[in-house]
Amino acid sequence: MPGKKLKKKMEKQTRKARQRRTMYLSVGGAVIVVIALLAYYGYVNALSHPPSPPLTSYIGEKISPPLYSSLVSLSTQGYGYVNTTLVQKEITPYGNSTWLDNGKPIIVYIGGEYCPYCAAVRWPLVLALLRFGNFSGLEYMLSSSTDYYPNTPTFTFVNSSYTSEYIVFQPFEAFSRTPAAGGYQPLQSVPPNYSALWNSLTGGGI
Numbered sequence: 001m002p003g004k005k006l007k008k009k010m011e012k013q014t015r016k017a018r019q020r021r022t023m024y025l026s027v028g029g030a031v032i033v034v035i036a037l038l039a040y041y042g043y044v045n046a047l048s049h050p051p052s053p054p055l056t057s058y059i060g061e062k063i064s065p066p067l068y069s070s071l072v073s074l075s076t077q078g079y080g081y082v083n084t085t086l087v088q089k090e091i092t093p094y095g096n097s098t099w100l101d102n103g104k105p106i107i108v109y110i111g112g113e114y115c116p117y118c119a120a121v122r123w124p125l126v127l128a129l130l131r132f133g134n135f136s137g138l139e140y141m142l143s144s145s146t147d148y149y150p151n152t153p154t155f156t157f158v159n160s161s162y163t164s165e166y167i168v169f170q171p172f173e174a175f176s177r178t179p180a181a182g183g184y185q186p187l188q189s190v191p192p193n194y195s196a197l198w199n200s201l202t203g204g205g206i
Helices: 002-048 065-075 084-088 116-130 192-202
Strands: 104-112 133-136 139-142 153-156 161-164 168-180 183-186
Touching: 065 116, 104 116, 104 192, 116 133, 116 153, 161 168
Parallel strands: 104 168
Antiparallel strands: 133 161, 139 153, 168 183
16 A cells, blocks of 8 residues: 555656646747747847947038928028018128129138037028028038037038029138147138138137
């Protein structure tokens, strides 16, 4: 009799051990399947949603047509009032000599690609100018990575052109964003007639 009881006890333990192994294998298999599915969908998601390239990779590229269209659309908003008295006045700079080009007033911009404040100014300047004409060749730019507000997104006017029936826009990016001894590398030369006024007002600074 004791032998039969021992045999039954051993058979019971064997069944329980077999059940545990089956359960462990089932759970382990399910975990492996879940991990495989997560890995698969993660891989598919990575392919369909690749990481965005760094902003520096856009430097010097033409701005996208959707961005330009958005700028044109924004330029027409929020201007419901026109002061005709101001419009009728001549634009007369220092020296009481009106700067005109074929009868059109000249707007001069002097800045630097490295400058974070120039980077901020270009946005409203472009919007304002788009009310009177069109740009072509605008390119993406970032301000200096080591100055205040590093890598501020903006544009550069270096390879751009502007056409308008009403005004003439003459931009000069005097310095690039590439560091050089004592500052940044020179980029575009400012004509003497403009540099004289520039130096008198700012000492040649940006």
